[in-house]
Amino acid sequence: MSTISVAQFHKVFFEESLEGLDAMEAALLALDEGGDAELVHSIFRAAHSIKGGAATFGFPEMAAFTHEAESLLDQVRDGRRSIDKTIVELMLRTVDCLRGMFDRAQAGQPLADADSENLKQQLAAAVGHDVPAATVKAAAKPAASNGWIIQFRPHAGMLAGGNDPLRLLRELAALGQLVVEAQLDRVPTLDALDPTECHLGWRIELTGAVSRDAIAAVFEWVEDECDLSIEPRVAVAPPSAPVVEAVAAPAGAGVTAGVTRNTTSSNDAGSVRVGIDKIDSLIDLVGELVITQAMLDQFREEFDPARLSMLQEGLAHLARHTRTLQESVMGIRMLPIGSVFNRFPRLVRDLSQKLGKQVKLEMVGEHTELDKTVLEKIGDPLVHLVRNAIDHGLEMPEKRRAAGKSDVGTLRLEAFHRGGSIVVEIVDDGAGLNREAIIAKALQKGLIKSGDDISDEAVGDLIFQPGFSTAAVTTDLSGRGVGMDVVRRNVVDLGGNVAIKSRAGMGTTFTITLPLTLAIIDGLSAAVGDECYIVPLVSIVESIQLPADAVRSVTGGGELFRFRGEYLPIVRLHQQFGCANARQNIEDGLVIVVEADGSQVGLYVDELIGQQQAVVKSLEANYRRVEGISGATILADGSVALIIDIAGLIRLQGRRKAA
Amino acid sequence: MGSKGKGGAVAAGAACVGMPADFRIADVMDMHRQLRDALNLSPVVLDGTTVDRVDTTALQLLVAYQRDAQKRGHQVSWVGVSVPLYDAASQLGLAQTLALPAKPSA
Known part of the structure; x- marks a missing residue:
């Protein structure tokens, strides 16, 4: 397989992996609130897929990094380690770090950075507490050069099937230098042994410039008869290690190793993953159109005025099918808003922990579909509004208690259709807008001439003015110069608008109205x-x-x-x-x-x-x-x-x- | 039980287990029987000098035997090994486990 043909799958790998990371994050958050073992399995599966894909598609740093996370998850899965807040936190950071790696991979930049190396060491250290020394040694061993670690465990029946591991290892030896470590732990006693069954396993380090495909080809005939993993050698390497350097080279810089990755990063036209049901309905519709066309075709040869009604009927069909087809094709661009909502459980958890507030997040209408373009651009404004709601809207527990409210503040995100638009509401049950502070600030900024007789609506509107911020203390969460004016402008650019409704002591509701599609x-x-x-x-x-x-x-x-x-x-x-x-x-x-x-x-x-x-x-x-x-x-x-x-x-x- | 007393270097009283020239899966059941019997004896010397062809089953069998013999505190040593046997064991990462003597010159 040529490198170019692998590169063309990168985008799908990125998309699937990012989805996997979302799922991992959601499961981790659920686990944080006391989930079941199945969640651990789903997190493990996601990590495993990313690791496998990363190794296959030529991202060894990512594979090595994920390998550490996977090892830790494996210990949890096996019951060797119980899940606790530390592990959830570590894994959440791993998810963030992998997202960063994917961003850099898409931009054609070096994947590993100081943070990822640091986190990898932490993961390895966490794994090392309970794992045999060999694993720790392997993780800590510096990678001298490129190469692979092959875990090969034949199934019992492989020998009887005529496939001899000896032959496979000889073929491997022809590819590069091998260090073979036989695993004897499953060999039974001589009495219990069926000599025709295989109970041995091998961990093989292969050194040399060998492609994964070449190794996989050796095992091609036995892949159903063994457990096999082929991983890049764990590279705890200095930043100037050859692998990183090669990736860092800009396109066209003449470094061959870097070129394959850079070909995919630019001119990204984006893509949409479409449900098979949507495709099927399109095919049905096109079928209908073909039938209608055949029906109308009859009139081309000879037109009998007596059949005018049939012609009219055909044209009516054509109009109806074209309209439905148009709607269906537009539907392809539509994606559920849940993909944007997904980021909020994590955001809310981290923010509320940081601020010492208690927040319950409710999300309604995640299945509401939005145009992909709108969806991609609505994320940032929503994040800003959610941050604001937690930072400025919801009060500290003691203040809430004093106001006769529950300690736990509620933040609700809701999406629904209204007319030809999609409405997204961000509702909090916090303190509401501070009318006096806003008016004072607006007077100070010269936005209004007098604070008298200003309707609540107008007060709400003031916070959307450029440069407006009432936060007494600028935290690193909000008040960073990106104001509500940017939120409004982003939404308006999408053909929508933002409205605000607030009641003192009861909370604030932001309502974003968006067009169904921009196309x-x-x-x-x-x-x-x-x-x-x-x-x-x-x-x-x-x-x-x-x-x-x-x-x-x-x-x-x-x-x-x-x-x-x-x-x-x-x-x-x-x-x-x-x-x-x-x-x-x-x-x-x-x-x-x-x-x-x-x-x-x-x-x-x-x-x-x-x-x-x-x-x-x-x-x-x-x-x-x-x-x-x-x-x-x-x-x-x-x-x-x-x-x-x-x-x-x-x-x-x-x-x-x-x- | 294998042929006893084969080879001059065998310690007095030691049982010697010889191996067939074609030591592969087809003949492994027979060797399995011999080695199970040898488990009751000590010291035992293994003779791999005549092995021409060998596969993983043969080496796995030797591993199981030696491990069980050691567990019983029995002494197991080698008269010698053929080049094919030595190479196969090395390839599978088992030369040390089987405590093979030095590779004979071809």
């Missing part, structure tokens, strides 16, 4: 001169026709109109985007009132064409970024329509007004 939007198409623009439906408040006298001109060339008691600016799209042949008189066209970031404007267009779903194509990728435009779509007649970025347009309008 298709529901829009209203509007004609402007010779062009057609798509206005996202979620932003539209109302469409109105204005009489000429309803519009007031203001100094600086702006136009305002009165809408529901407020004056809103008018944005003439033909002026904004330079469209020819557009209507000029306000009474001849229509004004679409749109809203984003809490601001409203009226978009002046010639006329509305209709509502439609628009498949969003990136303008940036195909042309360049245009302010006020979020993308493009292709219309039924093949022409291109631009999709208006309402928030961007409003920002543009604001800048123009200020200028």
